[in-house]
Amino acid sequence: xxxxxxxxxxxxxxxxxxxxxxxxxxxxxxxxxxxxxxxxxxxxxxxxxxxxxxxxxxxxxxxxxxxxxxxxxxxxxxxxxxxxxxxxxxxxxxxxxxxxxxxxxxxxxxxxxxxxxxxxxxxxxxxxxxxxxxxxxxxxxxxxxxxxxxxxxxxxxxxxxxxxxxxxxxxxxxxxxxxxxxxxxxxxxxxxxxxxxxxxxxxxxxxxxxxxxxxxxxxxxxxxxxxxxxxxxxxxxxxxxxxxxxxxxxxxxxxxxxxxxxxxxxxxxxxxxxxxxxxxxxxxxxxxxxxxxxxxxxxxxxxxxxxxxxxxxxxxxxxxxxxxxxxxxxxxx
Amino acid sequence: xxxxxxxxxxxxxxxxxxxxxxxxxxxxxxxxxxxxxxxxxxxxxxxxxxxxxxxxxxxxxxxxxxxxxxxxxxxxxxxxxxxxxxxxxxxxxxxxxxxxxxxxxxxxxxxxxxxxxxxxxxxxxxxxxxxxxxxxxxxxxxxxxxxxxxxxxxxxxxxxxxxxxxxxxxxxxxxxxxxxxxxxxxxxxxxxxxxxxxxxxxxxxxxxxxxxxxxxxxxxxxxxxxxxxxxxxxxxxxxxxxxxxxxxxxxxxxxxxxxxxxxxxxxxxxxxxxxxxxxxxxxxxxxxxxxxxxxxxxxxxxxxxxxxxxxxxxxxxxxxxxxxxxxxxxxxx
Numbered sequence: 001x002x003x004x005x006x007x008x009x010x011x012x013x014x015x016x017x018x019x020x021x022x023x024x025x026x027x028x029x030x031x032x033x034x035x036x037x038x039x040x041x042x043x044x045x046x047x048x049x050x051x052x053x054x055x056x057x058x059x060x061x062x063x064x065x066x067x068x069x070x071x072x073x074x075x076x077x078x079x080x081x082x083x084x085x086x087x088x089x090x091x092x093x094x095x096x097x098x099x100x101x102x103x104x105x106x107x108x109x110x111x112x113x114x115x116x117x118x119x120x121x122x123x124x125x126x127x128x129x130x131x132x133x134x135x136x137x138x139x140x141x142x143x144x145x146x147x148x149x150x151x152x153x154x155x156x157x158x159x160x161x162x163x164x165x166x167x168x169x170x171x172x173x174x175x176x177x178x179x180x181x182x183x184x185x186x187x188x189x190x191x192x193x194x195x196x197x198x199x200x201x202x203x204x205x206x207x208x209x210x211x212x213x214x215x216x217x218x219x220x221x222x223x224x225x226x227x228x229x230x231x232x233x234x235x236x237x238x239x240x241x242x243x244x245x246x247x248x249x250x251x252x253x254x255x256x257x258x259x260x261x262x263x264x265x266x267x268x269x270x271x272x273x274x275x276x277x278x279x280x281x282x283x284x285x286x287x288x289x290x291x292x293x294x295x296x297x298x299x300x301x302x303x304x305x306x307x308x309x310x311x312x313x314x315x316x317x318x319x320x321x322x323x324x325x326x327x328x329x330x331x332x333x
Numbered sequence: 334x335x336x337x338x339x340x341x342x343x344x345x346x347x348x349x350x351x352x353x354x355x356x357x358x359x360x361x362x363x364x365x366x367x368x369x370x371x372x373x374x375x376x377x378x379x380x381x382x383x384x385x386x387x388x389x390x391x392x393x394x395x396x397x398x399x400x401x402x403x404x405x406x407x408x409x410x411x412x413x414x415x416x417x418x419x420x421x422x423x424x425x426x427x428x429x430x431x432x433x434x435x436x437x438x439x440x441x442x443x444x445x446x447x448x449x450x451x452x453x454x455x456x457x458x459x460x461x462x463x464x465x466x467x468x469x470x471x472x473x474x475x476x477x478x479x480x481x482x483x484x485x486x487x488x489x490x491x492x493x494x495x496x497x498x499x500x501x502x503x504x505x506x507x508x509x510x511x512x513x514x515x516x517x518x519x520x521x522x523x524x525x526x527x528x529x530x531x532x533x534x535x536x537x538x539x540x541x542x543x544x545x546x547x548x549x550x551x552x553x554x555x556x557x558x559x560x561x562x563x564x565x566x567x568x569x570x571x572x573x574x575x576x577x578x579x580x581x582x583x584x585x586x587x588x589x590x591x592x593x594x595x596x597x598x599x600x601x602x603x604x605x606x607x608x609x610x611x612x613x614x615x616x617x618x619x620x621x622x623x624x625x626x627x628x629x630x631x632x633x634x635x636x637x638x639x640x641x642x643x644x645x646x647x648x649x650x651x652x653x654x655x656x657x658x659x660x661x662x663x664x665x666x
Binding site: 001002003004005006008011012013014018019020022023026029030031032034035037039041042043045047048049050055056088089093095096097098099100101102103105107109110113116117119120122123124125126127128129131132133134136138140142144253291311 | 335436
């Protein structure tokens with residue numbers, strides 16, 4: 001059986017089953033947005049790694065080298081934000097085709113360095129290696145969280161409210177606009193959400209510090225995937241209100257004009273890098289306090305975690321749809 | 334100008350020039366075997382990342398999936414050892430072709446996990462992504478060192494003795510044996526040094542703890558490359574004794590039978606993952622104490638760091654050769 005036959009989630013499960021049990025200083029091991037380690041009694045080191053691959057996560061026709069550098073770091077800062085960790089450092093591993101122009105490599109580094117600078121992240125090291133295949137930019141990011149302030153995927157409980165940052169759908173619609181041969185000028189807002197996702201660093205950290213949320217995850221593979229993963233890790237169900245979903249206006253118009261249901265498309269689409277939180281009803285005060293300090297992006301209550309782990313539904317005024325399946329990276333195309 | 338035209342070292346210099354200055358908590362930034370960070374007053378976090386790429390660092394004809402998993406972690410543990418850091422955790426980033434067999438991925442993970450287990454390293458997380466190109470296994474490893482116990486490349490001084498762990502040449506000769514169409518059965522010892530390098534973890538940590546060495550580097554790209562890098566970073570020259578170099582017997586025979594000078598070939602060849610140390614003459618007691626506690630691999634004194642940064646020589650009873658150039662990964666083939 002090949003990797004493509006088995007699929008990413010099942011492959012991950014097989015790999016995890018083969019790893020030795022981590023030591024006691026690993027507080028959160030494989031399977032969450034990032035790992036949490038306890039090198040000392042009061043420090044929590046949060047580390048994550050994520051790669052962007054040419055031809056899979058981007059193509060050079062639609063993204064500049066600076067976009068690629070930005071995105072490679074952004075997806076990692078998003079993972080740290082989803083753990084409520086403050087990012088501190090990053091390592092840049094470049095797997096480079098010899099045919100790349102040096103000027104393009106420099107632009108890529110500039111795109112990454114600019115985002116690093118905005119978040120006070122030190123590029124502490126890295127590696128360059130040659131490949132005969134496509135470009136791979138693999139970034140590892142490290143950060144800090146206070147003891148018991150980090151947020152996992154597995155702590156959502158029945159009755160917790162589901163809160164979502166910002167808007168969704170723009171990145172998926174933007175990629176469709178860029179790659180659709182019949183499309184004229186892509187909407188710049190939607191295209192930018194595909195090319196330059198903004199990691200929600202301040203929001204994630206504030207939610208952890210204020211103890212407003214119990215669980216969190218980022219939307220790298222879409223809202224439906226994130227909801228399914230949090231529900232599975234927490235042993236709960238999900239009911240969201242399709243009529244209140246904050247969908248990017250450019251995406252809503254794009255899909256509506258093509259006869260596609262914007263709610264289902266935005267729920268399925270990936271690459272938004274917004275954050276999803278499980279918030280106990282009694283934490284409303286803490287949540288409002290966070291929203292006052294971090295007003296951008298806004299937070300929207302989109303539903304509730306429910307008791308039945310088999311319930312994964314989008315409700316629109318009584319009409320119910322099943323939550324779409326998550327995006328499958330290894331699916332046969 | 335392309336990356337292949339410019340070459341790895343010059344490309345690295347251009348990239349480093351574009352990165353913002355790291356924060357004060359980055360004690361050692363880009364350019365050494367690993368980065369050293371100070372998250373708290375008494376902790377030193379040492380992190381490194383290194384990738385192995387199919388078709389560049391290994392081919393499936395000569396390495397099993399378990400060999401590849403072993404090597405991907407080994408090269409990172411070697412970087413930590415060269416900083417005198419105790420390895421604690423690793424992140425595994427797999428960039429996988431969909432056509433790989435799941436059983437092969439499992440073997441790869443087993444190879445990595447076995448080495449991790451031997452060194453008490455927790456695989457704390459990672460990432461899987463798809464590629465249309467060759468397999469890339471990118472590992473990030475993290476460890477700890479006591480304050481002021483870590484070893485960089487830049488602290489060698491005139492008069493410091495050059496000490497080398499173990500033996501060299503075996504990995505390069507082993508790769509030649511495996512890929513030479515005229516070669517019969519490759520020597521298993523030399524082949525194993527290419528396939529399964531052994532990171533010198535205990536030795537590196539002991540040298541840092543005992544303060545026996547002032548500088549260290551691992552031999553990922555060969556002895557000549559390591560000597561040149563330590564000399565350049567420290568502003569000193571190098572004089573080694575070609576007659577005392579500890580060359581693997583299988584490599585010496587292989588090259589001698591082909592009319593190749595084993596000293597020059599072993600000095601140039603990469604992938605040995607032994608450690609090089611700069612040891613002040615007055616540290617002989619500390620060095621002997623380390624050698625008593627870590628008898629395997631043995632240490633050999635191979636030369637001395639000299640005053641003139643332009644002096645980079647191999648001396649054999651008065652006959653002098655220039656130290657070979659380091660291996661250039663992006664060289665046109």
